[in-house]
Amino acid sequence: xxxxxxxxxxxxxxxxxxxxxxxxxxxxxxxxxxxxxxxxxxxxxxxxxxxxxxxxxxxxxxxxxxxxxxxxxxxxxxxxxxxxxxxxxxxxxxxxxxxxxxxxxxxxxxxxxxxxxxxxxxxxxxxxxxxxxxxxxxxxxxxxxxxxxxxxxxxxxxxxxxxxxxxxx
Numbered sequence: 001x002x003x004x005x006x007x008x009x010x011x012x013x014x015x016x017x018x019x020x021x022x023x024x025x026x027x028x029x030x031x032x033x034x035x036x037x038x039x040x041x042x043x044x045x046x047x048x049x050x051x052x053x054x055x056x057x058x059x060x061x062x063x064x065x066x067x068x069x070x071x072x073x074x075x076x077x078x079x080x081x082x083x084x085x086x087x088x089x090x091x092x093x094x095x096x097x098x099x100x101x102x103x104x105x106x107x108x109x110x111x112x113x114x115x116x117x118x119x120x121x122x123x124x125x126x127x128x129x130x131x132x133x134x135x136x137x138x139x140x141x142x143x144x145x146x147x148x149x150x151x152x153x154x155x156x157x158x159x160x161x162x163x164x165x166x167x168x169x
Contacts, residue, residue, distance in 0.1 A: 026054060026066070026089055033093040037101040037136065043111050044097060047118060056089040065089070067096035078138040095138040102126070102135040 030048070034041040044067075051068035052058045062070055064086040071083040074095040079086070086092050100114065106122040106129065107113035117125065126132050 022056075023054065026056070029090055029093050033097040037097045039097060039101045039104050040111065043104065043114060044093075044100065046111070046115065047096075047100060050115070056092065057087050059087070065092035065096070067092055067100070069096040069099065073099060074138070077136075098136040098138050105134065106131055 030044050031041055034044045048054055048066050051063070052066050054066070056066045058065065058068070060068065064071060064083060066089055069086060069092060071086065074086055077095045077099055079095045081091070086095070100118050103117035103122045104111070104114040106126045107117055126135060
């Protein structure tokens with residue numbers, strides 16, 4: 001009973017939106033990652049609003065953090081950390097914005113089409129257009145977590161336990 005209560009409290013804490021001071025930090029991070037990846041800031045904000053409502057700690061059916069990137073997708077973009085690391089705003093943006101940049105490139109710069117490709121995947125369309133060799137991955141250097149928006153240790157361990165396969169004896 002007590003573990004369920006703790007889990008419930010942790011999930012409620014995750015659902016709380018970012019504070020106003022955190023929003024300024026998020027805006028700065030969005031600007032940095034958008035510029036580094038050649039994506040309009042407005043498009044990144046549109047995805048964040050649509051996917052998480054600016055809650056960096058949200059997790060829904062395997063979609064994690066601000067931009068609701070899947071752990072497997074982040075790993076495909078070069079991420080090597082635990083799933084819980086994607087709840088850090090900077091880490092999430094470091095791997096989700098290059099993924100969005102790929103969708104934007106495949107969409108030919110059309111923001112509406114980029115949103116659709118971000119949500120549904122762009123691989124087959126990129127392959128059809130001969131763009132696979134031109135697509136980006138995440139940063140070559142590991143992203144340092146620990147921003148103001150990082151998840152609590154309890155939440156991080158909870159999420160890691162959900163996304164880490166159990167060892168059989």
